[in-house]
Amino acid sequence: PSMSSLSWFLTLRLCSSLLLVGLVDRQLGLRVGLQVVQTATCSRLGSPSDEGLFQEGDVVIGGLFSLYFKPPAIDNDFTQLTYYTSCTGLENLPLQYIYAMVFAVEEINHSATLLPGVKLGYHIRDSCGLPPWAMQAALSLVGGDSASCNLTQTVSLIIGGSSSKTAQILSRILGPLTVPLMSYTASCPCLSDRLQYPNFFRTMPSDIYQARAIAQLSIRFNWTWIGAVVAKNDYGLVAIKEETQGAGVCLAFVETLQRENIVSDARRAALTIQASTAKVILIFTWYTDVRELFLQLAKINVTDRQFLASEAWSTSGDLLQDPVTSKVARGVLGVAIRSSAIPGFENYIRSLNPSGRPDDKFLKKFWEKMFGCSPGATPPSTYISSPLPQEDRLLQKESLPLCSGTESLDGVQNHFTDISQLRVTYNVYLAVYAAAHALHSLLSCPARESSPGSNNSSCSSPKDIKPIELLQHLNNVNFTTPQGELFYFQGADIPAKYDLVNWQNTPDGSLKLVLIGRVDGFDLHLNESAIQWSTGSNQVPISVCSESCPPGSRKANRKGEPLCCFDCIQCAEGEISNTIDSLHCELCPHEFWSNAERTACIPRQLDFLSFNETLGITLTTAAVSGAAVTTAVFVVFLYYRQTPMVRANNSELSFLLLLSLKLCFLCSLVFIGRPSVWSCRFQQAAFGISFVLCVSCLQIKTIVVLAAFRSARPGAGALIRWFGPGQQRGSVCLFSFIQVFICIVWLLFSPPVPQVNLDIPGIKVTLECAMASVVGFSLVLGYIGLLACTSLFLAFLARKLPDNFNEAKLITFSMLIFCAVWIAFVPAYVSSPGKYAVAVEIFAILASSYGLLFCIFAPKCFIILLRPEKNTRKHLMVR
Structure with a gap:
């Protein structure tokens, strides 16, 4: 607020002096220091809030309420002594809080069980909603300052601190004096710190609970992406960030509103809400700030947001009745202070009038505002005893008409007379009862009751209550309220209880407040079917940054x-x-x-190369066709066995070669089908022996060709005798026996076994013949490769021998194909997964077999069948 720098410098300087003196001698310093402060205030500075409501008693409790919301304008031109006029803009709801405190005190004074024989009094002041004035009023109450600037009875406890900021300031100021401060609306979690605020209590739950309730609502309705608009102070900000983000809710943005710049701040926040993808907006601020925010949202036509309300505005009648609100904020879901009835309070409120309370200046001001007249015989200008500035005196000349002050409030409908939902009012009521029970415990003299002969000095006198004693008893307060609820303090806090409310449309287009659940501590109880959302239906709004990821x-x-x-x-x-x-x-x-x-x-499904799949059918067809072609060639050769073409190069080896090729084609069929113990053993042995027999025949045929041509040279006649038919058959058997021996040893000691290959990814798991010994398989292939390379080398040497039909050339081409196929087989086999490795091996068998068959026997069959004139000895002997 704007005020004289000099005035506040003097005030703060004097307050500091008071605290310093109080540390030296609390009782003496309190009286002397406050007397200096009050004298200066009354005679020089004026009092910013010299009105109050007072009732003396054996014990007096103080009250601070933000009754007015408009601070006075201060003249800072230093042309005259500064004078503070009273605040203006009377609020009806805080006035109800004041009379709830008065009602509770009068109810306690009439109680026969609570503080019997002790009259409870009160000193109530207005703080104008400003921390500096609340501070001065609190010091005046603690020092015993009345409205007439006379030192009277001091208060031992203050009920006040309407905001968290004000409560923090007052608690720190009153802390060294050990004067308890009990707030009815301060909700900052920071105030729960007993090390910093040991003298603070509250009947308002900490923001932690309502923030966690909002977080639970967000999780319940899958709102993980929400925006936040908060007051630029401790109210709600810390709790929101800790509780919402800790619960897995992300804040799309956080906009702050400051009372001094509310229009510009509200406009900025409205534009942010419009641009954000968040459909759920949490608002933690005072209802007057919310009113401006809704006005700015209406201007830019943002009407599709779901608002979550804090207790500060979730039950605001002003907002509910505002036409702008019904356009922008229907379906609001909010946390509200628990509502509770106060029996007899409505009759008490309705019976109030200035005639029955002539010294009640608050009630007079309300009467002037409500009925437009000045109750009693005293004009409003006499309320201020000190001289006013000239412009203020001109305004006071226009006095209101007089009235009796006995007008009835029965027909008046406003926040002051509305007791349908007593929320903060009930908090004030509870605070008075908590103070009364602490005083009752302090004054009940338990030591004397337990020991009748004990000294009375162990008991406190109502006139000599020490604040530190009252503070100790407040920590142990535990009682049942007149409404039947258990009340106790947990440090500075009480068990959290909230209502969950919903703003719903009525047939006439206005909004009404509907109770849809409650919060007890951290437990949420909600009737989801009773909620009306911002969409105007029962369809829950969606507010997420990213859509949920489905299973999978x-x-x-x-x-x-x-x-x-x-x-x-x-x-x-x-x-x-x-x-x-x-x-x-x-x-x-x-x-x-x-x-x-x-x-x-x-x-996983078992997978293997079967006869009924496309790949298996293709390979089977190729194998059977190869065997059939080989059989056909065998028949042709057998039929024309007496012709020179068949008899050349040892026809016996040719028939043996055809037999081995047929075995090679047929052995590939053993690789197809479900692997078993015997099929795994037989397939590799059949493959190895068949190919060795085949390659051995080719090698012997090549040697025979070389020997035949070398024997024509002088001195080489004996060479051909070493490669006669017997020696040729023996050589083939010898070469084949070596392979048979390798296979027997391999299959005896480490044979292939059927095994499921789980290392290959996929829904199908391969059942294959696992090579238990890679060495055995390598020896089989290596031996075949050795014979093939030897045959290729010998055939290459005999490729240019002078003959019209040189079989060595055919063997050379066939061996080249054979070696190329099996060299390519190795990397292809290693890199192929599962059954495809088997297919690669079958393909290599078939390709090499077809290569040998066509390269060696196709030219011969061509001459035998299509060129019989060349199938003569004369033609074969022509060079």
């Missing part, structure tokens, strides 16, 4: 964005997630695999 996917946070903003990534094969918004995908066990939706692990 996981959340991936976006870099630099809040946790509520994420992308959905489908789980990889073999991984699943069966919940919404899963953070991780779980790996399936080896025997299982993920289904197509990645939501469940299902047993």
